[in-house]
Amino acid sequence: MKKTHMNEIDSQILRLSGISKYYRDGENNQNRVLRGVDMQVGKGEFVAVRGASGSGKTTLLSILGTLLLPDSGNYLFDGKEMNMPGVDHSVVRNRHIGFMFQSHRLLPQFTALENILLPVLAYRQKAGDEETDYAHRLMELTDVKGVAGQYPDTLSGGEAARIALCRALLMKPLLLLADEPTGQLDAGNAQKTALLLSEINQTLLTTIVMVTHSDEMATVAHRILTLKDGILT
Numbered sequence: 001m002k003k004t005h006m007n008e009i010d011s012q013i014l015r016l017s018g019i020s021k022y023y024r025d026g027e028n029n030q031n032r033v034l035r036g037v038d039m040q041v042g043k044g045e046f047v048a049v050r051g052a053s054g055s056g057k058t059t060l061l062s063i064l065g066t067l068l069l070p071d072s073g074n075y076l077f078d079g080k081e082m083n084m085p086g087v088d089h090s091v092v093r094n095r096h097i098g099f100m101f102q103s104h105r106l107l108p109q110f111t112a113l114e115n116i117l118l119p120v121l122a123y124r125q126k127a128g129d130e131e132t133d134y135a136h137r138l139m140e141l142t143d144v145k146g147v148a149g150q151y152p153d154t155l156s157g158g159e160a161a162r163i164a165l166c167r168a169l170l171m172k173p174l175l176l177l178a179d180e181p182t183g184q185l186d187a188g189n190a191q192k193t194a195l196l197l198s199e200i201n202q203t204l205l206t207t208i209v210m211v212t213h214s215d216e217m218a219t220v221a222h223r224i225l226t227l228k229d230g231i232l233t
Helices: 057-064 089-096 112-116 118-122 129-141 157-169 187-204
Strands: 012-024 030-042 046-050 072-077 097-100 175-179 207-212 223-228
Touching: 012 057, 030 057, 030 207, 046 057, 046 187, 057 072, 057 175, 057 207, 089 097, 097 157, 112 118, 112 129, 112 157, 129 157, 129 187, 157 187, 187 207
Parallel strands: 046 207, 046 223, 097 175, 175 207
Antiparallel strands: 012 030, 012 072
């Protein structure tokens, strides 16, 4: 495991305290997915959360991304309590959190460059020169500049993953959340994507929380946590 570069991690970007989440089954019984999770992540840190399928990794990531509210506990993100009334979670997500999913979720009617620029269109009708220039910089950094005008159905799996990563980074998020980002890639592209995430973390100083069932994928992070039976250790 890598040593955390503490000179670049000077304060916390997020803190979970006693986070619990349950779902009701068909008989209205409570199925507790997260059981009092505590978690702290520093600015600039790369943390991997490892766990088997069904261990609650996606639920945890959804809470971190404000897509899901916990049933109990506190979530502090960038110094603000996320579970308080009046917090506009859509603004937090659009401006400060990037998402990278197992399925790349590229829109087929848009080119690779247009897919990267989609987050801007959540609050503006058209991307400006600054966003477009930054999109090109990200494509150069991730070695996909040559596919800017191509449509998703012409991209390889590795290229699609990198376009999805560029899209997640376009708004210069404080936090990048990666949900099994190599789950649909072959071993070669999975390794390249893992190393690319590490490079993004080091080059852009982007804080990353990644959930994965892969021990090999987790080793690119500074710190590895394990989620089992709803408990994070």
